[in-house]
Amino acid sequence: MPGSRRQRNADDASTSSSIRTTHPDVVAEFHPSELARTSPTKLSSNSEMLVDFVCANEHTYRATIYDRVRGKLPGVHPQRQR
Secondary structure, three states, X not given: OOOOHHXXXXXXXXXXXXXXXXXXXXHOOEOHHHHHHOOHHHOEOOOOOEEEEEOOOOOEEEEEHXXXXXXXXXXXXXXXXX
């Protein structure tokens, strides 16, 4: 979405403030398709972009980068459905 708030968040991250630099543990959980779609060096920890993640138990779930950096799991995460 060019010009959208999410796109501006993605474009505004400098290398030193990119999520790859500040939160490599979160980037390590990006779903492989996300790494093909976007570059973590262009995303900041405040980004509201929805991203697919894969947890340590190999569950795939979607969350905003902002929420994931703060340790929040979405209500639809498989571990929350039990």
